[in-house]
Amino acid sequence: xxxxxxxxxxxxxxxxxxxxxxxxxxxxxxxxxxxxxxxxxxxxxxxxxxxxxxxxxxxxxxxxxxxxxxxxxxxxxxxxxxxxxxxxxx
Numbered sequence: 001x002x003x004x005x006x007x008x009x010x011x012x013x014x015x016x017x018x019x020x021x022x023x024x025x026x027x028x029x030x031x032x033x034x035x036x037x038x039x040x041x042x043x044x045x046x047x048x049x050x051x052x053x054x055x056x057x058x059x060x061x062x063x064x065x066x067x068x069x070x071x072x073x074x075x076x077x078x079x080x081x082x083x084x085x086x087x088x089x090x
Contacts, residue, residue, distance in 0.1 A: 008046050018042070033060065035081065045058070
């Protein structure tokens with residue numbers, strides 16, 4: 001039996017898709033969970049890619065922070081579980 005923890009990646013797995021959406025490296029951006037208020041680098045999110053898309057969860061409360069679904073023509077990004085996303089300039 002496969003454990004959920006065996007399927008988990010870190011937020012670096014989001015790097016390519018987020019670069020496509022934002023045009024800049026986003027794994028060092030700080031995300032704040034809308035559910036519990038925990039914050040940390042996107043690279044620290046718990047990422048699952050075995051879904052019909054990619055799901056990133058808060059490492060503190062395990063709430064869904066963001067979802068990404070990609071097709072050949074589009075990328076859908078749901079950030080309703082993200083209170084803020086902060087990226088330092090320069």
